[in-house]
Amino acid sequence: MTDYRRQYRTGGTYFFTLVLADRRQHWLVSHIAALRQSVREEQLHAPFALQAWVVLPEHCHLLMRLPEGDSDFSNRLRRIKSAFSRQIPLPMSRRQSQIGKGERGVWQRRFWEHAIRDEEDWLRHMDYIHHNPLKHGLVDRVCDWPHSSFHAYVQRGVYPEDWGWAADLRMPAGE
Template structure:
């Protein structure tokens, strides 16, 4: 097994990508209420600030800030993933080895994390999260994707409602 080292920073802010084991599934959007409930319940048990998120059919991206003195993001994510997995139907193609380990085969075992370094890094990841549905071709405008914290940031005046249109991005990339 790979000896992977994570960067644990007490009170840190992190960008995460969580991916379904079977990327052909749409379980995250088809069971969005279960995902929201899992996150909310885990916030009650082990508080954290969910600063931004986007949920796509087969993966989600989160920007999470931990409380001062707390660096345990791994158990928070493990519990969110486990709780969500128990709320949806068991996949039909679950392997015997997964059953033996008590796994449900919903999520990839690992997740990707990045420790946010500064305000510019935070802003880039915030924009990346909110632009993700456009990047993946799910919508032409960020505002058309319902499963995102983008809408809350528009209400607060952080983003204009028409931010992140695919046409703007293509034009900017071609300049």
């Protein structure tokens, strides 16, 4: 078994990617209210700042800042995934290993995490999050994707509404 090593920093800021077990399913956007509720409930249970996010049909990206003295992002993500999974129908096919472990088979077991190092790294991940619907060919303009914190940042004047057109990429090649 692979030895996953996570970098836990109290009060740290992290970029996460959560992916559905079956990427052909589009549960995240078709059950967006359930996902939002799961995140809100977790914020009440174990506070954190959700600085940015984008929800795509089969995966989502989050930028989360933990409170000072707290480094437990793993349990927060586990509870968000679990709460969401309980709110949607069971997948048609689950593996025996999922059934044996009491898993609903909605999410991939692991998640991808990156500890944000500095402001430049934070800005790069903010852009990546907000650019993701365009990257995946879901829209021609970032502002056309409804399930993103991009719209809140436009309202605050951080991004112009026309940021991220297919012809105007700020992303380095290969990302």
